Amino acid sequence: MKHQEVGVDFWAMGKAMLTYGALTALCWVMLRLFNTVFTLPRRLRAQQDQIQNSLKDLQKRFPDLNITEEDLQNAEKELDDLIKENDKDKEDKLNKKEAIEEEAVPEETKKDL
Known part of the structure; x- marks a missing residue:
């Protein structure tokens, strides 16, 4: 059996590392966007309801307040x-x-x- 050397291609390894890192970052951003799309309307609706309830309470306490x-x-x-x-x-x-x-x-x- 002959002696064989293993050549390490640092350029290809670095490119692959950066590509997978960018892909991971983009996937994370995509997941955050999906999460925001599904949770933001619910949060805004709850905030609007809270504001409306507060205004109703103020109108009950101070009916002459305009x-x-x-x-x-x-x-x-x-x-x-x-x-x-x-x-x-x-x-x-x-x-x-x-x-x-x-x-x-x-x-x-x-x-x-």
Whole structure:
């Protein structure tokens, strides 16, 4: 029996590895898409039902409450204004605190600086 050598084709092996990896990734994406196609409508329907139930509960609790789109837009503007005022108050407090800290430093240490 003659001595035989086995030649390893690294290029073909690498190509096959990348091909099977890409095929696996595509299959995973396809399965996720199928899952989404069958579960998304059910989730959206449940979310819509939950919103409708919440609105019905609000109408039962507050029958005179009639919210329009303009009211919602005004509420968003008011919320933005409140956030801006809150930020300004925080900045003012920080500035006052820094001013107090500067006054609290004795004159001798200021001279050393």
